Ligand SMILES: Nc1ncnc2c1ncn2[C@@H]1O[C@H](COP(=O)(O)OP(=O)(O)OP(=O)(O)O)[C@@H](O)[C@H]1O
């Protein structure tokens with residue numbers, strides 16, 4: 001077969017070289033050797049998505065502390081990547097301002113009693129808090145602060161999907177990872193805003209890995225390990241087959 005033209009569709013995600021170099025320098029100073037860089041959302045996808053989901057079309061959203069990173073796979077390949085500058089820290093800060101309490105206390109209350117859907121919280125439920133003064137706090141008032149932020153996050157995610165032309169490509173729905181995915185109600189807000197099924201992305205459990213690491217907040221870290229292992233194994237296999245072909249070529253020539 002003879003061809004005269006070769007075409008390829010590529011999705012390229014880039015970052016500032018100096019930002020990447022600073023991260024590598026930090027890791028090196030902590031005694032770690034960096035083999036290569038990978039986008040956070042692609043790393044999280046590595047250990048949470050199935051091959052079927054990537055084929056049908058899926059959006060992985062990693063909700064971190066300061067940003068939420070997304071990647072869309074369609075027909076097995078990356079079709080869209082983006083970062084939305086809203087993360088769990090924004091939810092916490094909203095609570096700290098709304099309830100007039102220190103950020104550390106707001107963070108604890110969010111983790112223990114937070115919910116992103118007001119109507120999921122029983123109307124009469126209350127907790128007693130000591131700061132700023134001893135008082136009873138309605139659990140619904142916590143959700144009333146968290147829900148608009150969750151909706152805002154999903155609004156920007158939807159806008160990004162629209163700009164990327166992939167809103168209709170999510171046959172397998174949306175998978176949430178990152179610490180922010182632990183907030184009860186996030187799946188409901190995702191489903192109602194994006195109008196696709198949503199699930200939490202639990203990383204696969206590697207051998208010798210403690211059970212408490214099987215948690216959506218560790219998806220990026222575990223995905224990075226898997227990715228590094230897989231690329232090393234692939235390169236080693238490629239090197240071996242290249243050497244075998246070279247040996248065969250020399251044996252045939254001499
Ligand atoms: N149980 C929980 N309920 C609600 N939010 C939680 C819970 N556990 C952790 N979080 C939130 O998750 C966020 C941290 O998530 P994660 O560890 O994925 O972020 P990160 O990777 O450090 O941040 P980034 O990706 O922005 O650099 C924090 O804002 C924290 O409040």
Ligand SMILES: [Mg+2]
Nearest residue numbers: 040064065220
């Ligand atoms: Mg993160």
